[in-house]
Structures are given as C-alpha cells and as structure tokens.
Amino acid sequence: MIKLNVNGKDYQLDISAEVPLLWVIRDQLQLTGTKYGCGMSLCGACTVHIDGAAARSCVTPVGEVAGRKVVTIEGLEANLRTPLQTAWAAEEVPQCGYCQPGQIMSAAALLTENPQPKDADIDAAMSGNLCRCGTYPRIRRAIQRVARLLPERSAP
Amino acid sequence: MSESIDIRRREFLKASAAVGGGLVLGFYIPLRGAEIAAAQQPPPAVEPNAWIRIAPDERVTILVAKAEMGQGVYTSLPMLIAEELELDWNQIRVAAAPAAPAYKHTVFGIQVTGGSTSVSSSWDQLRTVGASMREMLILAAAQQWAVAPAACQAEKGRVRHPASGREASYGSLAELASRLPVPQQVALKEPKDFKIIGQALPRLDTAEKIDGSGQFGLDVLIPDMLVAVLARSPVFGGQVKSFKAEQAGKVPGVKAVAQVPSGVVVAASDFWSALQGRKALEIVWDEGEGATLATEKLRQQYAELVKTPGTVARQEGDVAQALAGAAKTLEAVYEVPYLAHACMEPLNCVVDLREDRCEIWTGTQFQGGDQNAAAAVAGLKPEQVTINTMLLGGGFGRRANPHSDFVVEAVQVAKALKQPVKVIWTREDDMRGGHYRPLWYSRMNAGLASDGTPLAWQQRIVGQSIIAGTAFEQAMVHNGIDGTSVEGAAELPYAIPNLLVDLHSPKNVVPVQWWRSVGHSHTGFVVESFIDELAAASGTDPYLFRRRLLTAAPRHLGVLELVTKKSVWDKPAPAGRARGLAVHASFGSWVAQVAEVSVDKNGQINVHRVVCAVDCGRVVNPDTVKAQMEGGIIFGLSAALFGEITLKDGRVEQSNFHDYPVVRLDESPEIDVHIVPSSERPTGVGEPGTPPIAAAVANAVFAASGIRLRRLPMTAARVREAMKG
Ligand code: FES
Ligand code: FES
Numbered sequence: 001m002i003k004l005n006v007n008g009k010d011y012q013l014d015i016s017a018e019v020p021l022l023w024v025i026r027d028q029l030q031l032t033g034t035k036y037g038c039g040m041s042l043c044g045a046c047t048v049h050i051d052g053a054a055a056r057s058c059v060t061p062v063g064e065v066a067g068r069k070v071v072t073i074e075g076l077e078a079n080l081r082t083p084l085q086t087a088w089a090a091e092e093v094p095q096c097g098y099c100q101p102g103q104i105m106s107a108a109a110l111l112t113e114n115p116q117p118k119d120a121d122i123d124a125a126m127s128g129n130l131c132r133c134g135t136y137p138r139i140r141r142a143i144q145r146v147a148r149l150l151p152e153r154s155a156p
Numbered sequence: 157m158s159e160s161i162d163i164r165r166r167e168f169l170k171a172s173a174a175v176g177g178g179l180v181l182g183f184y185i186p187l188r189g190a191e192i193a194a195a196q197q198p199p200p201a202v203e204p205n206a207w208i209r210i211a212p213d214e215r216v217t218i219l220v221a222k223a224e225m226g227q228g229v230y231t232s233l234p235m236l237i238a239e240e241l242e243l244d245w246n247q248i249r250v251a252a253a254p255a256a257p258a259y260k261h262t263v264f265g266i267q268v269t270g271g272s273t274s275v276s277s278s279w280d281q282l283r284t285v286g287a288s289m290r291e292m293l294i295l296a297a298a299q300q301w302a303v304a305p306a307a308c309q310a311e312k313g314r315v316r317h318p319a320s321g322r323e324a325s326y327g328s329l330a331e332l333a334s335r336l337p338v339p340q341q342v343a344l345k346e347p348k349d350f351k352i353i354g355q356a357l358p359r360l361d362t363a364e365k366i367d368g369s370g371q372f373g374l375d376v377l378i379p380d381m382l383v384a385v386l387a388r389s390p391v392f393g394g395q396v397k398s399f400k401a402e403q404a405g406k407v408p409g410v411k412a413v414a415q416v417p418s419g420v421v422v423a424a425s426d427f428w429s430a431l432q433g434r435k436a437l438e439i440v441w442d443e444g445e446g447a448t449l450a451t452e453k454l455r456q457q458y459a460e461l462v463k464t465p466g467t468v469a470r471q472e473g474d475v476a477q478a479l480a481g482a483a484k485t486l487e488a489v490y491e492v493p494y495l496a497h498a499c500m501e502p503l504n505c506v507v508d509l510r511e512d513r514c515e516i517w518t519g520t521q522f523q524g525g526d527q528n529a530a531a532a533v534a535g536l537k538p539e540q541v542t543i544n545t546m547l548l549g550g551g552f553g554r555r556a557n558p559h560s561d562f563v564v565e566a567v568q569v570a571k572a573l574k575q576p577v578k579v580i581w582t583r584e585d586d587m588r589g590g591h592y593r594p595l596w597y598s599r600m601n602a603g604l605a606s607d608g609t610p611l612a613w614q615q616r617i618v619g620q621s622i623i624a625g626t627a628f629e630q631a632m633v634h635n636g637i638d639g640t641s642v643e644g645a646a647e648l649p650y651a652i653p654n655l656l657v658d659l660h661s662p663k664n665v666v667p668v669q670w671w672r673s674v675g676h677s678h679t680g681f682v683v684e685s686f687i688d689e690l691a692a693a694s695g696t697d698p699y700l701f702r703r704r705l706l707t708a709a710p711r712h713l714g715v716l717e718l719v720t721k722k723s724v725w726d727k728p729a730p731a732g733r734a735r736g737l738a739v740h741a742s743f744g745s746w747v748a749q750v751a752e753v754s755v756d757k758n759g760q761i762n763v764h765r766v767v768c769a770v771d772c773g774r775v776v777n778p779d780t781v782k783a784q785m786e787g788g789i790i791f792g793l794s795a796a797l798f799g800e801i802t803l804k805d806g807r808v809e810q811s812n813f814h815d816y817p818v819v820r821l822d823e824s825p826e827i828d829v830h831i832v833p834s835s836e837r838p839t840g841v842g843e844p845g846t847p848p849i850a851a852a853v854a855n856a857v858f859a860a861s862g863i864r865l866r867r868l869p870m871t872a873a874r875v876r877e878a879m880k881g
Contacts (some may be wrong), residue, residue, distance in 0.1 A: 018180045019428050027426035032367020032375035036581045037500050042813040073368035088366045095226030097365030098500040098549030123822035132550045133226045134790025136824035
C-alpha cells in the first residue's frame with residue numbers, strides 16, 4: 001500500500017513502488033492533464049509539483065512521493081492558476097496544446113520561487129519543456145506578463 | 157471551451173445520424189499548392205445542418221471537419237461560418253465532426269486535413285454554409301411573423317423585423333429553421349462588410365488546453381479498456397518468426413499476449429504493466445532484406461545516382477549548351493536526412509470493436525482514409541465505423557498516414573483481443589516507427605555570364621517517392637514524376653533562361669511520408685542556398701541578386717521587399733552577427749525570412765532573430781497566421797540544426813529526444829512576423845513557414861564565416877569540420 005496525496009486528496013494504492021508517478025496519475029487516478037512525451041525526463045510534458053517544486057513524474061517512482069504533496073495541472077492553486085491562465089490566453093500561447101500543462105506547471109514553479117524572472121531565469125527553468133509546435137516566443141512573453149501581474153496582485 | 161468530452165461524444169453521434177454514411181470514392185489531388193489555390197472549386201455541398209447546431213439556450217456548436225493539431229482550425233473555420241451567420245463570437249463552441257461524406261475535403265474528395273488547405277478549401281464552402289443557415293433562420297422568423305423575409309435582418313444571433321420592432325433569437329427559431337429547405341443560392345458578403353474575418357479573435361480551444369481538460373487521443377478512457385503496447389520488428393519489413401509469451405504473461409497486470417500482423421501485442425490493465433510485459437517477451441524476427449540497410453550505404457548509392465540523368469520534371473532551353481558557353485560555372489551537392497515528425501503526443505489509438513460496429517478514438521488527420529481502412533480490417537462497411545477525432549498533440553503530416561498504419565494496427569489488435577483497447581506507442585516506438593521525411597540528394601549546376609547573370613540552372617534530385625504505392629499514386633505521379641519530390645524545384649521562380657530539373661526515385665524498405673511542407677522541406681533549403689551561392693559568385697548582394705531575377709514574380713517580390721525592409725537589410729547586422737535571406741513559395745503562399753545568426757568557435761550556430769514576411773492572400777485570423785509562421789520556423793530550425801534519423805544494420809539509431817534533439821526554449825530565436833495585405837483568395841499557412849528557414853540560416857552562416865553548409869543538419873560538429881577544411 002502506498003499513501004499518496006494528490007491535489008489535496010489522500011489515496012491509498014496497492015501498487016508497486018517503482019511505477020512512475022506519471023502512470024499512477026494517468027492510469028490509476030485518471031487525471032489525464034499530465035502528459036506523456038518521452039518517459040526519460042527529456043521533454044517536460046509530465047511536469048507536476050512535488051512539495052511545490054517542479055518534477056518530471058515520468059521518472060519519479062511513486063514510492064518516492066509517499067507522504068509528500070503532489071499537485072497536477074488539475075489541482076494548481078488559484079493564486080497561480082489564474083494569472084498563468086490569463087497570461088497564456090492573452091498571448092494565445094497554445095497551438096496543439098499537448099505540452100502546455102507541463103509548460104504551465106514549470107512556469108508556476110519558476111514564478112513561485114522567482115516572481116520577477118529575468119530572461120536567463122526563464123531559459124533555465126523552461127528549457128526542459130519541449131514544444132514541437134514552437135510556442136516558445138509566446139511562452140516567454142506569457143511568463144513576463146505574469147511577472148507584471150504578480151506584484152500588482154500582492155500589493156496591499 | 158470547457159464543455160466536457162461527453163457532450164462532444166453526443167454531438168458526434170447526432171451528427172453521424174444526421175448525415176448518414178457512405179463510401180467515399182474518387183480522389184482529386186492536384187500536384188501543388190499553387191494549383192490548389194488556382195483550382196476552380198466544385199460548388200460546395202451545402203448541408204448547414206451537418207455543420208451547425210443551435211441550441212434553445214443560444215449556444216451554437218460548430219462542427220469542424222478538419223483536425224485541430226495546433227494550426228487553429230477550431231477557430232479559423234468557425235470564423236467563416238460565424239461571419240455569414242451573424243453570430244456573436246461568445247456564443248460559439250466547437251466540436252469535431254465525425255467521419256461522414258458531408259465533411260469530405262472540397263478539393264481532395266476525402267475527409268482529410270493536410271496540404272495547408274483547411275482555410276482555402278473551406279473558404280467558399282463554410283461561408284456558404286453560414287449564409288444558408290442565416291437565410292433559413294430569417295425565413296423561419298418571417299414565416300412566424302407573416303412578413304417578407306427581405307424585410308428582416310440577422311444580427312448578433314437574432315433576427316429582427318425593423319418595421320414592426322419584432323425580434324427573435326436564433327435559439328428560438330432553430331427548430332423551425334432546420335426543417336426548411338436549404339436555399340439554392342445565397343449572396344456572400346463583400347469583404348468590406350466583414351466583421352469577423354480578418355480579426356485576431358481569441359482561439360476557441362485555449363481554455364481546455366491550459367487547464368488540462370482537453371482530451372487528446374492518449375487521454376481517452378472507455379469502459380473495460382485494456383492498454384496495449386506492441387513489439388514491432390526492429391527492421392523495416394521484418395516479420396515475427398516465433399515468440400514466447402510465457403514470461404510476459406506472468407507480469408502482474410498483463411491480460412493478453414497475441415501475435416498481430418505488425419508484431420506481438422501485450423495488453424494489460426495499464427500502460428506500465430503492458431510495458432513490463434513487453435520487456436519480458438522473447439521474439440525471434442525474420443528481419444528480411446531490410447537488415448542490411450545503412451544510411452552510409454544509401455548515401456553512397458545516392459551520391460552515384462545523382463551523377464546520372466534522371467526523369468525530366470521540367471525543361472526550358474538547353475542547359476548543357478548554356479553551361480558549356482558560360483563564363484563561370486558552379487556545381488554543388490546538397491543533402492538532407494530522414495526525419496521523424498516527433499509529434500509531442502506519441503501515436504495512439506483507442507478501438508472498441510463489436511460484431512456490427514467499430515468505434516475509434518484517435519488524433520487523426522485522415523478520417524476518411526482511416527474509416528475505410530478500419531472497415532476493411534474489421535469486415536464492416538465504412539458507415540459502421542465511427543471515428544472520434546480527438547485533439548491532436550501535433551500532426552505535421554504523421555497523423556495522415558496513407559495506409560492508416562496506426563489505426564489499422566489498433567483495429568487488428570482489438571480483433572485479436574476481443575476487448576476494447578488503447579494502443580500506445582512509446583516515444584521510442586514512435587521515433588523508430590518509420591514514415592519519415594525522405595533522405596534527399598540534389599546535385600546543382602549553374603552557369604553565369606561574365607556580368608554575373610545566371611544563364612543555366614540544373615537541379616537533379618534523388619530520393620524515395622512518398623506517393624508511390626499509396627492510393628494517391630494515380631492522381632499525383634505523372635510520367636514517373638512524383639510531384640511532391642520536385643515541388644519547390646520544378647517551379648523555380650527565378651528568371652533563368654535554361655532550366656532543367658530531373659529526378660531519381662530509388663526504392664527501399666524505409667517507409668516515407670509527408671512531413672510538414674513535404675518536398676518543399678528539401679527544395680526550399682537547396683534552391684535558396686544555391687541561389688545564394690550564385691549571388692556570391694557574381695559578387696552581388698543576395699537581396700539585389702534575387703530581386704533582379706524576380707521581376708516577373710510579383711508576390712515573391714512582395715515578401716522579399718517587406719522582409720528586407722523590416723529586417724533593415726541595408727544596414728549591417730549587430731556586431732558578431734550576420735544575416736541570411738531566403739524566399740520560397742509553397743502551398744499557394746509566399747514566405748521570405750531573414751535569419752540573424754552568430755557562429756561560435758566551437759561551431760555552434762546561434763539563431764538570434766528571424767524576421768518573416770508572408771503573403772497568404774486574404775487573412776482570416778492574423779494571429780493564427782503569425783503563430784503558424786513562428787511554429788513553422790521553429791519546426792524547420794529543429795531540422796536545420798539537429799534533426800537526423802540514421803540507420804545501421806537496418807535499425808534506426810535514434811530513439812528519443814536525447815539523440816533526436818529539437819529546438820528548446822533557450823535556443824529559440826526572437827521571431828517577428830509581417831503579413832502582406834492582400835485581397836486574393838486565402839492560401840496555406842500551416843506549412844509555408846518551414847521551407848525557407850534552413851536556407852536563411854545557412855546563408856547567414858556563409859555571411860558570418862564564409863563557410864557554405866550543404867548538408868543538414870548543421871550540427872556544431874559539421875561546422876567545426878567545415879571550419880578546418
Ligand atoms: S514524459 Fe516526462 S519528461 Fe518527457
Ligand atoms: S503546443 Fe504543441 S507541443 Fe507545445
């Protein structure tokens with residue numbers, strides 16, 4: 001039995017500890033917003049948050065997250081979800097959309113840690129997330145847009 | 157658009173029932189995009205009820221027959237209907253149309269998304285659909301009020317009768333309207349009256365793509381479904397000789413192991429178990445002739461073949477004579493490799509096969525072909541096969557397989573398992589599964605007069621035919637020339653009096669397929685690099701050199717002028733950088749690009765900025781056009797800098813993104829897109845952004861370093877090699 005907390009909900013799963021978290025999320029919990037792209041930590045499509053940090057769920061054995069907090073795109077907290085979605089829509093980022101949940105999860109982790117990222121910070125945090133459709137210029141603009149939104153939101 | 161997928165499912169079914177089934181026969185495939193643009197379209201079959209659902213609560217659902225793979229058809233095509241139907245943009249939802257005759261492509265004659273034709277082939281049809289429905293709603297209102305239809309107007313989802321002040325919403329009129337006869341003729345708006353077409357309206361599919369709710373093929377869950385992976389031959393064309401299923405069958409979660417035509421399938425309760433089962437399989441393969449295939453051998457073969465005359469695709473004047481008399485001659489061999497599409501979403505397909513019906517959920521660009529092919533495998537009639545087109549996590553041509561490979565295989569698996577099944581390709585399966593952009597060679601010869609004027613141009617192309625052996629062969633291969641092998645080369649726009657383009661189409665077992673921009677993906681690079689070589693040989697600025705030869709090609713000139721102006725071509729590039737230029741027409745559109753690059757001492761090419769000008773006729777949604785140019789450039793840049801599939805002992809050497817790299821965010825240039833205003837018919841945007849970029853970069857590298865790179869990809873290792881030489 002493995003105890004999991006995903007998006008604030010507790011689960012007890014009878015599953016081998018080596019199964020990658022990605023497939024537990026998708027097949028067992030049936031949360032399909034987290035995508036499979038490579039299975040080797042090369043593309044970022046499977047990005048989730050583990051205790052607030054971005055992680056590639058395709059190479060994270062589920063046993064490793066027992067007792068920790070996992071958040072998927074479906075459970076992203078409103079304080080991050082709202083500005084990110086607003087910016088993503090304003091910049092019309094998605095094309096096919098497949099990589100976008102992973103992009104947003106990586107961007108959310110970046111902005112939590114660094115609400116005013118410089119270009120180099122964006123490069124460092126986002127270059128592990130591939131987009132075959134080539135939405136990179138818009139992802140960069142959307143992150144810069146959130147950065148502009150964030151201080152206003154936290155102003156007294 | 158956060159409507160749940162179940163609602164969409166019901167929409168599919170209703171629409172299927174409404175339009176019925178039927179075998180789609182007959183193809184009409186023109187050779188090139190320019191011909192598509194010019195093709196006199198047959199009068200569109202107007203069945204407004206097949207396209208538009210107006211609910212009593214005023215929500216309007218527009219069914220889109222084209223696959224949404226990122227190119228924006230779930231927005232641009234509803235815009236065509238909404239313009240004429242006088243809808244409020246906020247009223248609109250989108251659903252995927254089922255596979256049915258009403259939705260066949262107006263030019264290709266079968267339901268398919270490809271050739272950058274979605275807007276151009278729907279331009280008349282969907283505006284007519286919208287206008288017809290508008291007239292039916294007006295007529296319904298006029299009948300209710302006993303007034304003349306001409307005295308009524310439609311606006312923002314309502315019909316009004318100004319004289320009496322009466323008005324009714326579309327929702328309240330829809331039921332009656334849908335039973336009225338479809339008008340024989342409707343007047344379409346004058347472009348000056350467009351309110352929607354030409355606006356950068358927000359995409360209708362964004363919300364579901366940023367909150368994780370969008371349903372791709374991989375996300376489909378149906379009751380009692382197994383998840384399956386296949387062990388396919390490691391060599392193209394190989395067959396299973398024998399296999400042992402015992403160990404695989406013992407893996408927890410594995411439910412079945414079976415042989416199917418393409419290999420051995422392992423089905424389990426979930427993906428991970430299926431994958432562990434596959435690892436435990438023991439298979440002996442009969443690898444066949446493919447086992448000796450190697451890229452290096454193929455390259456040698458092509459290098460020899462390119463020295464011998466091929467089948468003539470285009471001939472003007474006398475090239476041999478002109479070359480003999482030229483003051484200066486140039487010769488060069490260009491080469492591009494096999495490429496995988498590497499869509500972000502690996503291939504997958506869900507099948508529920510029953511005695512009398514088959515239901516399929518997948519991301520496909522080719523509903524018409526897949527429906528027929530699935531029916532043939534299942535022993536059913538096409539109308540007994542339902543295709544649910546899910547969102548596509550990228551297509552780039554891979555999901556329009558002329559043999560419906562991934563759908564046919566999944567139906568074969570469902571047949572063997574007798575249970576609903578989702579077949580998933582791992583990234584490795586997807587990358588090694590073939591259907592690549594062909595490896596191509598081109599030998600170029602040119603002759604210049606003493607003043608630098610080009611007198612002769614010859615391009616000899618060697619590469620597998622994509623079309624041979626498909627259902628499209630009869631329509632698209634003429635006199636031994638597969639039009640897609642020479643597109644972009646045979647219609648050289650430059651005014652050169654003596655011209656020859658010839659072709660060899662050798663065969664081998666590597667499956668090849670259209671890859672974003674098809675033949676243009678090599679000819680754009682080769683032609684635009686070699687013309688740059690001619691410019692350099694004649695000592696002329698690359699822009700001025702092209703301009704002189706394009707005086708009879710106004711739309712090439714248009715994008716050339718715009719891109720050089722926007723990139724400030726006449727001023728030097730920022731220190732340490734150089735610029736390269738390319739212009740190429742494809743799929744009816746004209747695109748010019750200027751790339752600004754630097755090359756470091758390790759041979760690493762950095763592309764800092766790309767300025768792009770596009771003329772795609774009248775623009776439906778300018779933001780979509782820009783996004784497609786950006787995407788096309790980055791896709792082409794991945795191929796220009798990194799992409800290469802190679803074979804050794806018949807095996808594909810690459811497997812995942814570590815050995816088949818694609819451009820990442822930190823390698824992505826700043827991109828600046830400009831659109832040439834036009835009132836011509838709309839033409840393609842999904843593919844035309846891709847062909848020029850490799851040449852623009854190669855030409856910039858030449859400007860930066862004097863090194864001429866004639867082989868893709870332009871990896872740092874190859875640049876270093878060239879620096880030494
Ligand atoms: S699927 Fe995890 S990084 Fe690609
Ligand atoms: S939007 Fe298609 S892969 Fe990123």
